[in-house]
Amino acid sequence: MRPVLLASLTVLASAATLAQELPETRRAQLVRMVRQDCGSCHGMRLTGGLGPALTPEALAGRPVQALAATIFHGRPGTPMPGWHTMLSEADALWIAQRLADGFPDEPARTEAAR
Amino acid sequence: MKRRELLAALLTPPALAALPGCAGPLPAATGTGDLGVVVERARGALALVNTSSRTLLAEVEGLGDLSHASVVFSRDGGSAFVFGRDGALTRVDLLARRIAARVVQAGNSIGGAISQDGTLVAAQNYSPGGVKVFDAKTLALVADIPAVVDGRASRVVGLADLPGQRFVFSLFDADAIWIADLSDRTRPEVTKLAGIGRQPYDALVTPDGRHYIAGLFGEDGLALVDLWDETPHARRILGGYGRGQQPLPVFKMPHLRGWSVAGRQAYLPAIGRHEVLVVDTTTWQEVGRVPVAGQPVFVMAQPDGRQVWVNFALPDYHRVQVIDTVSRQVVRTLEPGKAVLHMEFTPRGEAVWISARDANRVSVLDTRSFRTLAALDIDAPSGIFFTSRAGRIGL
DSSP states (O other): OHHHHHHHHHHHHHTTTTGGGSOHHHHHHHHHIIIIIIHHHHOTTSSOSSSOOOSHHHHTTOOHHHHHHHHHHBOTTSSOBOOTTTOOHHHHHHHHHHHHHOOOOOOOOOGGGO | OOHHHHHHHHHSOHHHHTSTTOOSSOOOOOOSTTEEEEEETTTTEEEEEETTTTEEEEEEOOOOOOTTOEEEEOTTSOEEEEEOTTSEEEEEETTTTEEEEEEEOOSEEEEEEEOTTSSEEEEEEEETEEEEEEETTTOOEEEEEEOEETTEEOOEEEEEEETTTEEEEEETTTTEEEEEEOSSTTSOEEEEEOOOOSOEEEEEEOTTSOEEEEEESSSSSEEEEETTSSSOOEEEESTTTTTTOOOOOOSSOOOOOGGGEETTEEEEEOTTSSEEEEEETTTOOEEEEEEOSSOEEEEEEOTTSSEEEEEEOTTSTTOEEEEETTTTEEEEEEOOSSSEEEEEEOTTSSEEEEEEGGGTEEEEEETTTOOEEEEEEOSSEEEEEEGGGGGSTTO
């Protein structure tokens, strides 16, 4: 199962910019989800908690595809669940790439939205 | 203090002069019993609220990373101790509406507790794993208790106060429960219980301070310690509650605190299941389970124990369900906004405050009619904490 997934994620990765082409609205959703929901274990600033830190320094040397596989499938024996019911493979890959690069901040809430 | 202020202070009647830190006109004297705070986690701020007028009074900023922040109160209800994710411990003066003291005490923290007599504040830390104890007034370090087992530091969860200057906590990575006695505050005596069950993720002390219950992530069941035993030990309760079925992926860890107890029963979240478990607190046998709309995160009894309110992990976190403790059935399903993160009852429970993070709203609901009494516009609200916690063991 996992090698197949890894292979499919590798295909996605080699399709270069496919994950980059996620619609802007989806990207904003993913940024919020990672900061807020993943943040409940990994910290809103991704510096770790019950889950490990997800900063570029902490993830240095980890292949993006492996990170994407962990996001998509979880890590058995730990509290890390697989997120495949809520994320597509392209979503997982986009998140993994952003984590490796340094994850974007959420835009500050504007007064107009209040 | 300048000469003129000093003179003014000396000329002020004693009762007013006793108020610290007041320059200029003194605010009207006020109690603290209907004050509370709401964590605005994205902004690193606390919103100060009044639970009688249901209004936002002020904001206190500069508190750092407040994801998963929790709060305990001084026994006079005048100070909130805020435990931030970034390891900061901050004392916020609720009357002066400002930060009174702040220390960065760890790299990564997850919560804390205040001692029975209110003189000590303890923080539980993930990194470096352990518990640090501070003087409640000055936040000076009093004791450091590294949670090291076999040379490995464990993350600490489920820290709670116990009668007698004691704190109890669980070691996620070491399957242990430790009880630290700070009767001699500089030399804590630590009682260590090993092999309590796999991966305790959070824990609670019952409102009488007698029982400590740790939820286990690594297996179906919970660890129970009777702290009134001569030699406390952990035993398993609700073992195998999953009945061998594969647990669902857990998108958010449930939280346990003493508010799980309603009358003679405790209502506990089943991890990886859409169920609330009901256990008798005399026999510690399961007496029922209530199917609910998602994986429970907070399962909180009203102060009178008549109803139990439940919120959920994503993707079901737009709902709140209310369980009637007499029929043990869900009597109401509410949708107070997306990403419901926390709930808090007013001191005697006529209303409940519910934070909906993605709606940037805190709703105040009547607990009998379920009518919305007020809605407060608060930025990405998470934890809600009222000063009535100051007088309760385990909160």
